Amino acid sequence: MPGTEHILSILLLLPVVGAAFLALLPNPADKVLKIGTLAITLLTFLVSLLLLPGFEAASAEMQFVEKLPWISAGNFLINYHVGIDGISLWLVILTTLLMPLSVMGSWSIDRNLKSYMVLMLLLEAGMIGVFISLDLVLFYFFWEAMLIPMYFLIGIWGGKRRIYAAVKFFIYTAFGSLIMLAALIALWSYNSMESFDLVQIAGRLAAGDIMLPPMAEFLMFAAFFLAFAIKVPLFPFHTWLPDAHVEAPTAGSVILAGVLLKMGTYGLLRFCLPLFPNASVKLAPLVCLLAIIGIIYGALVAMVQPDVKKLVAYSSVSHLGFVVLGIFSFTFNGLQGATYQMLNHGVSTGALFLLVGILYERRHTRLISEFGGVAHKMPVYSAFFMVILLSSIGLPGLNGFIGEFLILLGTFTVKPYYAVAAASGVILAAVYMLWMYQRVFLGEIDREENNSLQDLNRREIATILPLILLALWMGVSPGGFLRKMDASLQKSLERVEEVRNSRVYMVEDNFFNSDRL
């Protein structure tokens, strides 16, 4: 499609320009700020949709590429190098979709609205940047830059323990990131201290032009992995998440769950697999084990939470465990399921946080015990909640099932017992969700405060309905989404499969041999 050469840069700049524009308005009315931000995010979303017709599904190469030298000194080179493939394409669109919905879910913000909206827009730019960066330093820049607006969103507009949660979120993530930075520089040094270009480095590694000593590869993998595992979050690095979610404002939670967590799994897929295939394969059994523990652990702990939001937060630990398991199954089905599940989780958990926020705005509590019989007063809300709940627990016909099914299928073909263990998470999901639903929505209304609950208004319906329709669409007709990923996922698998098929690996290694487990 003509005119899309700079579309990624436009996507990146739109929210920044919007933010600058809002920031420069002298004393804008709240309404102007809200509508303005909504318009900017909607526009960004529409522009991101233009990626779809121009995207070549058959190609595994990066598309819509832009590459300019950013900092260069002799051989030393940092590029402004952006581009997307079938994996990042959908994550970018997920991001731009969730933004306007999050803005609509922020209607009740009344403190420092201007700063809030500006930070939201900067956050969006940061997230898009992470998904489109093809230069390690550029990636790192966005990865860190994104932390700042989120830190403030939680720390300023959060709940009672917001400072604790914001600091915990920041330190956990920054800790991982700094170690990744060290690995990133090490990787650059192996690249003859030339560039940080991901495509170039990956190409040289694949061609054998760069040989990483096993120990170095292992250490770099560990560093990248730690940063991503914290972000995912993988058990046992997950405890920042429930705190951050509970304290974050609704939009913060939506973005945190919907987009930020995906950066961890995206990172595993984009960096760990192609750059460090040997280490990935060797450590896969351990990673899968952590993923499975996360699936079951997250579900069990979700079950006993007294706070709806914390319940949803722990359910994310469980769901993201599935994604990691799919990636480290190193099967095509598993990878595809994992990528699909990233999108599903964004849709359904994003919607869940929006829904929880709606209830919170009405009652200023999220304790399950404060509710009961809500379905009498809010039938539409209850029906919406039910659909999203079903999507979240993987009811076939809705989106979540496709992802979980493919992940488990892929895992089963290589490690049946892993799949069996992970599949038990599907049972537990029904337990914690339905039990919560029963206590909140069913039964008689036994608290006076709940008698005055109002059902959804039009704005709220408009916020949730798109996600419900998407959940249905993605469940019934996943083909359109999956086909665009095929080639890129196949390529991501290539290096790993080379390693797995190589005799050296099979003979040399008998302890970590992932096929045995």
Added chain:
Amino acid sequence: MLENFSLLLVFPLLGAAINGILGRRLPARLISFVGCGSVFLSFSVAAISFLQLLQLPSEKRVVVQEVFTWLESGDFIARASFLFDPLSAVMILTVTGVSFLIHVYSVEYMKGDPGYYRYFSYLNLFVFMMSVLVLADNFLLMFIGWEGVGLCSYLLIGYYFETRIAGDAAKKAFIVNRIGDFGFLLAVFLIFTTFGTVDFLRVSELAARNFPSAEAGFGVLGIISLLLFLGATGKSAQIPLYVWLPDAMAGPTPVSALIHAATMVTAGVYMIARSSAVYSRSPDAMLVVASVGVATALVAALIAISQRDIKKVLAYSTVSQLGYMFLAVGVGAFSAGVFHLFTHAFFKALLFLGSGSVILALHHEQDMFRMGGLRKYMPFTWGTMGVATLAIAGIPPFAGFFSKDEILWKSLTGSGGYPILWIIGVFVAGLTAFYMARMMFLTFHGQERFSRKSSDETGHDSGHHEPHEPTLFIKVPLGLLALLSAAAGLLGLPAWLGDNYFEEFLHPSFVHVMSSGGHHASHALEIGLTVLIVALVIISIRIAWYFYLNNPSAKEKLAQVLSPANNVLYNKFYVDEIYNMLIIQPIHWISSRVLWRFTDDAIIDGAVNGTARMMKSFSGQARRIQDGYLRRYVTWIITGVVLVFLYILFVS
């Protein structure tokens, strides 16, 4: 019509959408019209397609209609494509036919309910999901229907969601079913890795081709069979997962009739019949199926004897009859299992609908010990339920006689038959006759024990308190089902009496079944055993008559003697309590105390925050070094100089 039979799926889905989205603003009349009309259209399409299927020569009676490719990833493909063959034809006719009658019945039964639109929307959605389950041409698509009917069951059990019981029962049904679905899902994976496809027809062919002889022990086919069977024990309420079905009676009675008796709960039997090519190659798995089936039949029949709630009796009776069906497929008599499924759909639906008519007449009284003598007031209900009782008890020539007789005969002589299976099966037949007769006598005969003072739900006094017959909306479905309960058995006569059209018709669906013959036995033996069973049934009814009508005081005495046993039965062997104590409570405790409070809060966060605290206290200590006192700085400098001096002096 035959080539476009999938059209029948569209109507109920559309009906569910219309009533679900717009229903709150529509008049009740229109809601009922949409609800019933859509199912009638489905039934019509099914019936026409069936007639057209009959025109084809029997080996060509397989029609596949592909609608679109649903899920394709790598080598894995699951299409949204549907299969119309004798097995699915019988099933879809039963499902849509009975569904239509129950929809009509519901028009009257649910009249005036505030959630009328919601009810019909769910019910239509159920018909859609059940049709997907039945018509699916592959395991994964079937799984959509499989979990979809589970969802509808959840929604309808919890229909009266203001009550605690309904909410609990709905949740329990969903979760217990999910445990079964876990098995189903794993089976799909194993089927795919074994056969490279999940299409029913391909899997059957490949099973026949690649596994020419039966498996000894539990090989891959045995494991597939057991995993699928785990799914079946959930959906079809068999040991150990049957516990949800009795509780499911919290839903409206027509729902119990449709979902929890006639159609959904038989899905497990249907699914095993669909996978017969796989099952028949694993005799050991078959034996498990047959044993679990007969054990469930026995346990549930025993519990049914002691229940007071009329719907609970029928619920346990359903569990027990489903056990028979699993006994049948477990001994390799797939056609007999499906035949019993078919006849059971009529008489059990009729029993539930009849009980609904009674419950309605008595203003939602369900305790049989507060009924009695209703025959005088409700002769039509009595008559139709009587037919159903005779059918389920197995009195010739009613439908249940033929289907149950075939199962018992096959449990003795079928390829997987054993005398012990037969003996238990016959004993259960006696129990069945007993508890059904007990139900009829307590409800319709003897003293009138019901309260005439009750006013209806809304609290206003409705004037006349005599129980009375329902309107035509209820009578017509009862009448039609009574006809079917009386006559449907004639389709499958035993060999000594005539032709088994049913088995003959189903045969093309079972061509890949591995038949290992079974034991040969004479007609004379078969007739002799049948006479014996019928005699036992009549004696059982006579005993029930003696205890519950003729001589109630004898029952009291007996009840006193047997009171411990009776308690155990009335409390359903305390299975729910045992599950609660051994599974639910420990999981809850571990999750809350060990995982959340201990691991997350104390260990992980403790370590993280502990590190932070350590840093802080370390920094606090380190800060003291720079306290601003010049003399202390001088001390540090001198100490340093001395240390360096000593180092140079001694080490170098």
